[in-house]
Amino acid sequence: MNSIRIRLFVILLATTGAVWLLAAAWIYASTQAEVERVLDARLMEAARMVSSLITDHRIEPSAAVDAAIANAPPPPFKQADGSYSRQLSCQIWSLQGSLVSRSESAPETSLASHTDGFEETEIDGERWRVYAVVNPTLGVRVLVGDSLEIRDRLIGDVIKGLLVPGIVILPVLAVLIWVSVGRGLAPLTRIAEGLAGRSASELHPIDDGTVPREVRPVIRALNSLFGRVAEARDREQSFTAYAAHELKTPLAGLKTQAQIALRTDDSTIQREALSRISTSVDRTSRMVRQLIDLAAVDASQGAAKDEPVDVAVLVGEIASELETQLAANEVHVAMEHADRTPQPAVLEADRILLRLAIRNLLENAIQHSPKGAVVRCRVSESQSEVVVEILDQGPGIPVADEARVTERFFRGSKASGHGSGLGLSIVQMALDRLGGNLTFERGGTWFVARASFPI
Structure with a gap:
């Protein structure tokens, strides 16, 4: 993965996804606990209402059951088909173990054992969450229960309603991250385009005043490189000019002495010309070797x-x-x-x-x-x-x-x-x-x- 944009996109998307998953887990756990707490409070309130109606108003148990179910606090979420409205079931049992009254949706079998408070039971394959309260004055036991299947469906619907929008937003968020990373890297693209448009002779420094702070070290390193390349270019141009000038003189001398030797029949003049040619060749050879040495020293930098x-x-x-x-x-x-x-x-x-x-x-x-x-x-x-x-x-x-x-x-x-x-x-x-x-x-x-x- 050599693309900075793709790398940043993957990192940001993975980080965002991880945070979203943690948030989703926290929402799931906290929402489930809160809905459970609200539903349990509803059971307690309904059971105590039945017990209170029987005791205070002296009405028939069956009427108290219907009144408690009808006046129970509404659930935090209601399904479209209204199934949650049929969820609560109520039973009144005498302390001797006989069924006094029950709601229409309640089974004939006791919803709970002979304990007070909350309990989870299973009746005919159906699981229930039950709250029991004893009325010692009248000698009865009031049981109010939720069907756990409907309760779990309710909790799932509540959590789904909270998490689905987040899931829908994730692709939109990914697109926004991709666009934002591209815009953030736009200065690099502009710098690359500027460098690509330069000729080999354009070695002036890049203005780092308008680039982001994070890119400035790269720009300064490039400017330093441009400076060194410009110095090397100037040095090589000067070297080439000097070398051409220095080689021109001995070569012209060689040609002159050779012409003298060719045009004369005097052996003394010929020997003198050849001697000068030999001396000039030695000097030129030494200069060429030194030029090679100079190039070798230049090439040794960093190696x-x-x-x-x-x-x-x-x-x-x-x-x-x-x-x-x-x-x-x-x-x-x-x-x-x-x-x-x-x-x-x-x-x-x-x-x-x-x-x-x-x-x-x-x-x-x-x-x-x-x-x-x-x-x-x-x-x-x-x-x-x-x-x-x-x-x-x-x-x-x-x-x-x-x-x-x-x-x-x-x-x-x-x-x-x-x-x-x-x-x-x-x-x-x-x-x-x-x-x-x-x-x-x-x-x-x-x-x-x-x-x-x-x-």
Whole structure:
């Protein structure tokens, strides 16, 4: 049952039905008890009237019986066929056990035993509710009884008259509940129609001032999602524009150098052109790989898979992978352990993100180091974090540029022209996913890039 409307309808209808059943049970029990009480009171009054007429007015017992039946209080409900008017039956018995008088509807057999008060008996297969009162002055016993069959039919008719309207109303109530639930959910329908009518570029927030309070959390969550999607779209558009611009320049250079090599017969010029082509291809390949790395970091959001990683071993693996670049730049990598402890610096983190952060940080240091320089890699561990420090002998980052060096395609005021401006951006994004931090420090002749990862 995936429909909110149907679910609410079923819940409300079931609740209403349960309440109605409880009310019907209560009406049945209370009405039955009340009608029984009224009918019993009628029996008592009729019996006492007969006894009083005999005693006070000194009339004949048969006349007293007829007068009591005729003047008995009317029943609370009268059937259409008048059967209840023939219900009461009266007998007068002497205390010695002889029948003195009886009403027309009363049997000749005694309606009750020789006890006073109320009693239920069965005579010739018919059940009776009888009230007996003794008149010691005249030495008689007055019995007034109801036929329980007629009494039960009367009670059933009274209860039916109360419950049938409720049963008839239930279908009407179900229709009203269905319509009311539909009207209550109308704001959701309007919101759905508004969203369905939007184009892919319409990411402005929904006005939550006119929606019901219960729906506002959903609207706010949608608005938050729209904001994130809009930011991602703007970021991707900017990324695409920058990437196209950055790839356009080296590709144009490649074409120019290739044309030079094709048009000249001078082997020296050809070698120089081919060398520039090789350098440009390396740079373009690095840029493309960094673009792929950037996409990988973006795709890792919400999908990180943590595992134990020996950071020092990982740094060594990355340095080995960069041997070709190290040889081309004539740079040497030296591994150091700042704490000088034999225990490995193990970090519970996403290996892919960790590798991207360290690789781009190390590659950035190699790219900006002079020929013959040494790049030092230092791994240390404390109780709260693992720190990877990359120390190079390059020009470093001007203080004025430190706030922007992690922006995409930002090269800085002292850029050498060899980088794409993506390396530190990838490092910062990966660290953000890992909960780490990136800082820079100038220490003598060494420039230090420090990446810290929480344990």
